[in-house]
Amino acid sequence: MKNLFESGKPHYGRFKVVPQCIDIHDFHYISPFKRHITGLEKNLRFKSFQFISLNNSQYMVGLAVVDLGWVGHGFFYCYDRQSGKVLEKSFLQPFGQHTHVCNHQVGSSSFKKSSFLIEIKKTASGRMVKVRRGKHLLLDASIAIEDTEPLVLCSPTGASGWTYTHKQTALSVTGNLYFNQQAIDLKSQQFVAALDDTCGILRPETAWHWLSLSGVESTGQRLGLNLASGVNETFVSENSLWLNGKIFELPAVLFEQQAKNQWRVYSADGRVELSIETQWRRHESKNFGVVASQFNQWVSAISGRVGCQDKTVKIEAQPGLLEQHYARW
Template structure:
């Protein structure tokens, strides 16, 4: 993979579109950030207006894990949750650091590290371009530990997109789903071998100068089909639809772009099913939530109304040469309002 070296060009503007080989460095401090009235903003303003977050999902029929590190500069947040479908056992952990203390996300999507620490609770994601792995490490005072390695060397075709956000901003995101992983999760006196339970990973690496107020709906799947092929998708609406979208599916690592997706759901009925349909007819699915992680925060300068569901997908994916039927495969959906 020969990635484009820098996102921001010599004129201080980002390159927009889809990058088949990704981006090496998000050199956001080189961006010519201005107010809507064209006044240049300082480097300090750039630092505080630049938002970053990463989410990693580990999914199998035996265990669902969601892990995130979020850096909003005025504060940072880290959460981890686990769900065991057979027993419906669920546990979540959430930590906040004012002024993003002990939080760092390096601007290298495929060769950088994200870390969060609060007391003796530590979470890190570390990507290395060679040999092409992303290591996930979680160690909490509760006794929860996660030591996982995600393979990004075999059939690795991430969807990397940069699009406009509002009048003067932009968003970069890199998504990949249905990635092979191995390692262990130790939770509540039980150890899960990720390779044995055939867990697959999804990775969301996002950053940018985002709209002051924004929202998105999101759907994500990583599963192994009955014939042994790995299937994953990333579907979204509300944040990256200015010229392109972040909608795609992966079949055994091959990336297939998907058109705009309509999400139909009732946010006040969290147990009701969602419908997801793409304009090109590829996606014809519904999602049945089995549980959720929910968080609301309303401060003077920032706010968030966040609901991430884990549950099962049903329906059809229509490809040129076949129709893939989903019958209860596990994944995520999300409804999120944010004011940064």
């Protein structure tokens, strides 16, 4: 697919390939009262972000470049599940200054605030990621995507909006993580990565739950999981399982908190039945009136089962991420 838009309207559905071009200027934005929305108002309503996670059995790394129009946001964290040590950096830029999110198939995204810098270079075969704080390199990673089928979809949102997402999980990664005064080789330490590129004219007030898992089983099989509730539920669903790079669609699920550190995620037909034990949490609560965000992202241990075609995939304490997010933007 060359362009997500045709005659000013987005293509809807699940796709096999990533669109080469996603340009908000190609979208004809019309309000429910048939008013054409253009210029600054259109740009402020357009939201886009790129999130990347990397993990093995010990470490969980998360980073993002976010452009919400009103504000730009960049964050990075590394959590050691064994020692409990955390490195976390998070910064805001008013009106998206020094914040750029590339929504095309190929290009560069970045966030800069003072001496903190995130750079993400997108190519047709993967991602090259660097995170710096002053002279200190925090992450230098290359992520390969060619051997994994992508989750690519666009769905109608609200009265006249749309949501696009491209996600991939259990991706191979090379490079180095710099944490706790040591250089950690991502390949030899068997790290895997997950990508989440999302953009669109989202609901001005929205809330969602999201679960992501990337892992390698004892048999050597690469296992990936993406589940969501509250987003992309019109016409298509982003719920998916990956086995050795092959993607399978899953049914709708419900996220249910059962105790402070315990969640259940399950489907009505019984195909998905997961128990989530939450650990360290990345948390932000900001209310600026016009925009507000209540964000929780837990490093988690995921167990349970997922029915896939004619077999059941069992999951035993695999590391992953559970997210609960409320936003007014």
